[in-house]
Amino acid sequence: MTPQNAPDSRWSDLDRPPLNVAALRRALLVPGSLWTSLDVVTSTGSTNSDLAALATSRPEGAVLVAEEQTAGRGRLDRSWTAPARSGLFLSVLLRPGTDVPVARWGWMALLTGVAAATGLAKAAGVDMSLKWPNDLMVTVGGEERKAGGILAERAGDEAVVVGMGINVSLRADELPVPTAGSLGLANAVSTDRDPLLRAVLRSLERWYGDWRATGGDPGASGLQAAYAAGCSTLGREVRAELPGARSLTGEAVALDGDGRLVLRTGDGERHAVSAGDIVHLRPAT
Template sequence: MTPSDAPDSRWSDLDRPPLNAAALRHALVRPGALWTSLEVVQETGSTNSDLAARAASLPEGAVLVAEEQTAGRGRLDRSWTAPSRSGLFFSVLLKPGPGVPMERWGWLPLLTGVAAATGLSRAGGVDTALKWPNDLLVTVDGEERKAGGILAERAGEDAVVVGIGLNVSLRADELPVPAAGSLALAGAVSTDRDTLLRAVLRSLEQWYVDWREAGGDPAASRLQETYTAGCATLGRSVRAELPGDRSLTGEAVAVDGDGRLVLATEEGVREPVAAGDIVHLRPAAS
């Protein structure tokens, strides 16, 4: 990891200024808060991998942010790359503790999606929808585009590292694939990364603390209700590409108490999907 506090390259790209690590720590790391440390590095392979490697020696609430990731990962080990300072690439260390049954830890990526969408709406003025289980969608020129993703990974017996990658100022000619988007392309009122990161982390703290105090209960913490309201997958015809080269097509009708996506198939069967890639198909003509 390369520290980013070095002043020699601070204004190398005036359109993409560096994050202000000291100001972020001052705003977010305080007595009694969830966030216990915040480190910004210039470049690393993967913030998830780095934080997971140090999880045993760190308290809950450690935050690691990279100005650039050279080996960022999405689900199924897909790569995630973007120009330096063009987005937010960070991971947080969470230790839900014995008060939250382990079977409810699967809600953490969905919780993070709700928190990110809420924070981005407040600070960026951009409507962010959730694609089950872990994509952040924005609208660009009338089309749904993926602007971000979430990856949650176990780190030892008692910890989870949750990573977020979000395209902020990415321009059209920088998009890795045509289906990608960014907050800037979606017309965000602010692309100030310091402001956006503070908003997302504050939102994540609020949602996580409420969920943990409710024993991880997605109904009591209002997480299930809020996720359902913001999920662009529900009500759509979708294809679920499942492990073992299987696929399942149907209408996404619910997110159940375990965070699984429930599909209603043409055979009249409701099948929960716990893991897999979801493809939004064109809705059937009404």
């Protein structure tokens, strides 16, 4: 990891100023908060990998942010890269402990999606939706585009590291693929990363606290209903590309109590999908 304030990089793009670490710490590291530490590095390979390596020596609520991530990972080990200071690239360390049964820890990525979408919708003024299981979507020029992703990974027996990569000011000529988007391209009212980061972390603190207080119950905490309400996958014809080179096509009709996507195929059968890529299909004509 490269500490922030490295020479020759701080002012390389005046439209993308560095995060104000001191101000972020004053705002977030307050008595009673979930957040216990916040570190910002200029560049690193993967904040998830770095924080996982520190998990045994850090308390719950540690936050690691990178101004640039050179080997960021998404689901299925896909890469996630973007220009320096063009987005929010961070990981947080959470310890649900005995409050939440391990069987419910799978909800943590979905919970983070709800928290990020709701926090960014307020702070950036952008309508955001969730593509199951962990993509953050925006609308650019009338098209649905991916602006962020979430990856939750176990770090030992007691901890989970949850990483987020969110495109904030990425310009059209910087998009890694045509289907990508950013808050800026979705006409956000602000692309100032400091308030956006505060909004995401405060929203995550609230949703995580409510979920943990109910023993991780997605119904009692309101998490299941909130995810379903913001999920653009539900109600659409989709193709699930499953492990083992299998696929399943049907209508996404529900999210079950384990966070699985329920598809209704043409024969009326229902199938719960727990892993795989989801492709949104155009409605049949």
